[in-house]
Amino acid sequence: MALWRAYQRALAAHPWKVQVLTAGSLMGLGDIISQQLVERRGLQEHQRGRTLTMMSLGCGFVGPVVGGWYKVLDRFIPGTTKVDALKKMMLDQGGFAPCFLGCFLPLVGALNGLSAKDNWAKLQRVSWAAIQPLPSLLQLWPAVQLANFYLVPLHYRLAVVQCVAVIWNSYLSWKAHRL
Template sequence: MALWRAYQRALAAHPWKVQVLTAGSLMGLGDIISQQLVEKRGLREHQTGRTLTMASLGCGFVLPCRADSQGPVVGGWYKVLDRLLPGGTKVDALKKMLLDQGCFAPCFLGCFLPLVGTLNGLSAQDNWAKLQRDYLDALITNYYLWPAVQLANFYLVPLHYRLAVVQSVAVIWNSYLSWKAHQL
């Protein structure tokens, strides 16, 4: 509980910094889990550069356009959803989830996968082929996890805690994304 209260205080005092550092840390943790538990690389074969790249993507890829927008793209997206669809009923939560999963998720994956390919040195042609091969599978996998999480998140969780819920679940998702993005 003390850790949660400290997180809440830091989030209230420095929302942008805390969210960016949290996103980067959890993206890096997801890659560590991917390399160690999924790919079973072991410590000697762990690709530290890959972990740092994924952590950097967590910090940099999700940065907002303005420092006063209070958080990464995901946090900003939740604010947009609340402006577009104000209210907290079950129907409102369902509409937010459908918009989130119908618009945000496909765009996020369509940007994330080629960005990782580019950072891994893939040529434009190889990157396009990898995107064509992996995108649909990643999007379908997204739909196994995120709609239920987001429906509960939009219905049960106050706006200022939604990002924390997503980031907690994202450890699992980031492990999958790292594995998927680094398959050749």
């Protein structure tokens, strides 16, 4: 409880910084899970640079972009009724999510030193599979976002999504770093 209260105080004092750092930390955790539990690299083979890259993406891209998107979405569709939440979820899942993923994967490739040509080839190979990894994920995110937009105050939405996304981030990290 004390940790949660400290998080709330920090969020109230520095909302943007805390949201961005939360996104970065949870993106890093997703990569650690990917390397240790999915890929079974072991601590000796853990690619620390990759984890730092994912944390940097969380702080420099995911946090600002998703956090900014939620603010824009709240201005575009003000309100928290069930209908408002449904509209937000449909815009988020139908428009924002595919565009976001289409930017995320090439950004990972560029940060990992891929040339534009190699990055484009990789994007063509993995993007559709990344968008539809499992039918259950396609059911998960609309439900999560519907609850997020209906029940969660704006300043907590990024953290809620990033907590749920730890497993998704693990998948994206594994998919983005496959040869």
